[in-house]
Amino acid sequence: MQMPYPLLQAILMPMFAVPIVALAGRRIGKKAGWISGLILTYTTLLLCLVGLDVYNGPVYEEYVWAPLVKLKFGLLADGLSLPVAVIMNLLCAACAVYSIDYMEHRVRIEYKEERKGLHALYHTIFLLFSVGLVGIALSTNLIELYLFIELTLIPSYLMIHLFGYIDRERIALMYFLWNHVGAALFFIGVLLTFIQVGSFEIEAMSALARTPLAFWVCLLILVGWLIKMATFGFHVWLPWAHGEHPTSIAAIIATIVGLGNYVIARLLIGQLFEVFKLFSVPLMILALVTMVYGAFLTLAQDDVKRLYACSTISQTAYSLLGLASCTALGITGGIFYFLSHSIGKCILFSVAGILLSQTEIRDMKKMGGLAYKMPVTATLCILGSLILSAVPPLAGFMAEWIMYSGIFLQGIHSGFSIFLIAILSIIATIFTVGYTFWPVRRIFFGSLPKDLKDVKEAPLTMTVPLLILALISILLGVYPNLVMDFLTPWVEGLHLG
Numbered sequence: 001m002q003m004p005y006p007l008l009q010a011i012l013m014p015m016f017a018v019p020i021v022a023l024a025g026r027r028i029g030k031k032a033g034w035i036s037g038l039i040l041t042y043t044t045l046l047l048c049l050v051g052l053d054v055y056n057g058p059v060y061e062e063y064v065w066a067p068l069v070k071l072k073f074g075l076l077a078d079g080l081s082l083p084v085a086v087i088m089n090l091l092c093a094a095c096a097v098y099s100i101d102y103m104e105h106r107v108r109i110e111y112k113e114e115r116k117g118l119h120a121l122y123h124t125i126f127l128l129f130s131v132g133l134v135g136i137a138l139s140t141n142l143i144e145l146y147l148f149i150e151l152t153l154i155p156s157y158l159m160i161h162l163f164g165y166i167d168r169e170r171i172a173l174m175y176f177l178w179n180h181v182g183a184a185l186f187f188i189g190v191l192l193t194f195i196q197v198g199s200f201e202i203e204a205m206s207a208l209a210r211t212p213l214a215f216w217v218c219l220l221i222l223v224g225w226l227i228k229m230a231t232f233g234f235h236v237w238l239p240w241a242h243g244e245h246p247t248s249i250a251a252i253i254a255t256i257v258g259l260g261n262y263v264i265a266r267l268l269i270g271q272l273f274e275v276f277k278l279f280s281v282p283l284m285i286l287a288l289v290t291m292v293y294g295a296f297l298t299l300a301q302d303d304v305k306r307l308y309a310c311s312t313i314s315q316t317a318y319s320l321l322g323l324a325s326c327t328a329l330g331i332t333g334g335i336f337y338f339l340s341h342s343i344g345k346c347i348l349f350s351v352a353g354i355l356l357s358q359t360e361i362r363d364m365k366k367m368g369g370l371a372y373k374m375p376v377t378a379t380l381c382i383l384g385s386l387i388l389s390a391v392p393p394l395a396g397f398m399a400e401w402i403m404y405s406g407i408f409l410q411g412i413h414s415g416f417s418i419f420l421i422a423i424l425s426i427i428a429t430i431f432t433v434g435y436t437f438w439p440v441r442r443i444f445f446g447s448l449p450k451d452l453k454d455v456k457e458a459p460l461t462m463t464v465p466l467l468i469l470a471l472i473s474i475l476l477g478v479y480p481n482l483v484m485d486f487l488t489p490w491v492e493g494l495h496l497g
Helices: 006-054 081-111 116-138 142-163 168-197 202-210 214-228 237-244 247-271 273-299 304-324 328-359 375-388 395-414 416-444 460-478 481-492
Strands: 059-066 071-077
Touching (some): 006 071, 006 081, 071 081, 071 116, 081 116, 081 247, 081 460, 081 481, 116 142, 116 247, 168 202, 168 214, 168 237, 214 247, 214 273, 237 304, 247 273, 247 328, 273 304, 273 416, 304 328, 304 395, 304 416, 328 395, 328 460, 328 481, 375 395, 375 416, 375 460, 395 460
Antiparallel strands (some): 059 071
16 A cells, blocks of 8 residues: 655654644653654655655655745655655654653753753754755755755754753854855855746756856855855864754754755756866865865864764765766765765764763763773764774775765876875875774773763663664665665766766
């Protein structure tokens, strides 16, 4: 039996659950997280079922939105959007369950008592992440896409403002302003597109390629998303925002940062490829600089939360490098790497949250030997580090292998300068191994400080979702066709030449 309107359900079910969670949470407190987790697990499975149909061709749903301006609310699941939607929804489901005990600790530390209303508020806001992220992946017109982008900004701001750590009000405002500037530049590009082609449909953007405005639209969209992706020069907000928000949503915000890679692939590579190629070399150079700078910034950190925050700057640039290569393998690998990185970063950020909730310490200089007290958490940290370091058999290895095949292919055909960028970027991956395994040694091995002798392992609600994500990464590493069978036909359909 086929589920009715599955794509619309994936967006509306969390929205319908918002008042239920808000009301129930005031009675059951942190247990409201189970409602969020079950709803998001259902929508994740629903999207996986849609994937069976996408094997035979894209799945499209269309709804009338504003008839007077011929604006339709369209949802498209194809080889690009479906894997992105599934992974993002999966991460939201894992973080919802993880939040149950994490937020109990956060509320107790901040307010010195249990407040069920705050749990209700948190999980109510949390559901909006799924709505926004899945909406971005499935949108078929630019206004719809912009609205979902702004929707992800609202819960991000509220979460930092209400449940963040040091100087949270100022940092929430910083996060909002930087990301809103990026969204505003993107929106100007959207308006210029409409003025030129008379349509907000993403597919109509291809008609822009033959007009003088195409370059400026491409530039505006790129700069807007490079700000939101915290590439070098636009990165100053990220260590603060990611270092001080509640760690239960850290992985989701890291995914929002990397989401620019999807939007670039959907809009600029998918619709304006010949124009996008003009930016190929500058983007590859920018990606390389961001990779190296982000790595050194990460290595300079002693705060475990800020360390993983800074690593997001470097890691997101890997996918950008793949997309900027403008080869089929580079683009495919770049998106695959974004998905793999999202899983790995979810595990590592969540490990930082476990450490904070169990030890109330963020400074790695005060840690050590915790593997004896927290063996599951230590295992998770090692697995997350293996994903980001692209070690087989985890997904990061296959994603990076495919991506660098495309990057070197571009270098072979485009001359010494591109080949040099490819070589330097490979060397830069050594830093990734350093900044992912260095904290593992500092936190989990060596002598155990006396004040940490009574530390206990995290609750199952915090560890089991992360173990499931690690198993999924292993599955994607051993059998990458689960992703590649979707991404490859989409890229081949672009006829990149």
